[in-house]
Amino acid sequence: MQDLSRAEQQVFSVLWRNKKGLTRKSIAKFTELSKATISRVIQQLKEKKFVKESDPLPTTDKGRPYSILKVNNEKLLIGGVYIHSKTMNVVLGDLSGRVKHARSLDHSRNDVLEKLYELPKITGNSFEEDMSKVLVFSIVTPGIVDEVTGSVIKSFYTPKKMVNLKHLGCEWKTTLEIENDANALLVSEMLLGSIPSKDAMYIDREFGASLVLNGKIFRGPHGGAGEFGHLQIDPSGPQCWCGKKGCVSAYFDPKNLKQNFSDLVPNSSQKMNDHSFLDFLSEMYSENHSKEFIRLFEQLLDKLAAAITNVVDLLGLETIVLNNLNPFFSGKAVDYLRKKVFELSMRHAELEMIILKVTEQKLLRTPLAVSIARILGVI
Numbered sequence: 001m002q003d004l005s006r007a008e009q010q011v012f013s014v015l016w017r018n019k020k021g022l023t024r025k026s027i028a029k030f031t032e033l034s035k036a037t038i039s040r041v042i043q044q045l046k047e048k049k050f051v052k053e054s055d056p057l058p059t060t061d062k063g064r065p066y067s068i069l070k071v072n073n074e075k076l077l078i079g080g081v082y083i084h085s086k087t088m089n090v091v092l093g094d095l096s097g098r099v100k101h102a103r104s105l106d107h108s109r110n111d112v113l114e115k116l117y118e119l120p121k122i123t124g125n126s127f128e129e130d131m132s133k134v135l136v137f138s139i140v141t142p143g144i145v146d147e148v149t150g151s152v153i154k155s156f157y158t159p160k161k162m163v164n165l166k167h168l169g170c171e172w173k174t175t176l177e178i179e180n181d182a183n184a185l186l187v188s189e190m191l192l193g194s195i196p197s198k199d200a201m202y203i204d205r206e207f208g209a210s211l212v213l214n215g216k217i218f219r220g221p222h223g224g225a226g227e228f229g230h231l232q233i234d235p236s237g238p239q240c241w242c243g244k245k246g247c248v249s250a251y252f253d254p255k256n257l258k259q260n261f262s263d264l265v266p267n268s269s270q271k272m273n274d275h276s277f278l279d280f281l282s283e284m285y286s287e288n289h290s291k292e293f294i295r296l297f298e299q300l301l302d303k304l305a306a307a308i309t310n311v312v313d314l315l316g317l318e319t320i321v322l323n324n325l326n327p328f329f330s331g332k333a334v335d336y337l338r339k340k341v342f343e344l345s346m347r348h349a350e351l352e353m354i355i356l357k358v359t360e361q362k363l364l365r366t367p368l369a370v371s372i373a374r375i376l377g378v379i
């Protein structure tokens, strides 16, 4: 796909956000473009099959007949794949983000790339759609994505090395967009969900974070922004795997927590897997366990609140989005966290904390949202 021009993006964006369609006059009001520019751009968007126009409708008063312009959902196809730790979900859909075809593929840590190479076969055989007809195809992946080079590092399938995915776009003859999973989910919720803000921080279940500033993902020069988990809360705190001491991730490391809470939790809980143990701690707090347990748990939440507040105050953010699959972002734990962050932050009157309920359906449409964001020019 040849990227849309700035004016085309502007017109397409207002039509995309106004699903019922708009007249030329309303488009002019929203975009502040001249009448002549709007006519030219609409003609271009119609030729590219992004936009369709209704037959002229007669007006009830003496005005000229007018037509309604809408996003053309019948002609163009977008798609993507979301790489999870054991499966990847391939999806194709329309320009509005509606899923048309979806399929889940199992993979192991070692064959993620092989499975990616097979995707055109999947879209051809299972969906009867040609990959080269897909306008934009997005790869949503854990790890750090360098936008410029198209390489992924620090993901479960890229041990100690960098994996470059950019060439897949040429092979598949489609426009490829590669996006980190936390960034992608935030973009998806802003475009297709109910997060209205143009500036927000999103924290996921492993304390990775994404930032949207001025309506755009903030990545840093090489995609490394958003390492919320490695904010140092106490330089003499527990050792973190990153080399520093006292990072958020170190305080919330299940191994450290098992040790710190060992006198306060039943012995059997020590055998739980990491996720179950964290869920268990959060549930114990919600059930008002012993005073000593509550004190220790709230000390932990105080550290998390301090880290969140530091970022909020530094950037002047007004929206915090928390993934509800993180055990510390649910139940009574998140109530306490909210109270603390509001107490500590300097602009608390404007602050909003949204708990994002991550569902299968939301994850499925996420790659489509990334493809739409590419077309709209917002990532």
Ligand SMILES: [Zn+2]
Binding pocket: 229, 230, 231, 240, 241, 242, 243, 244, 247, 249, 250
């Ligand atoms: Zn660290």
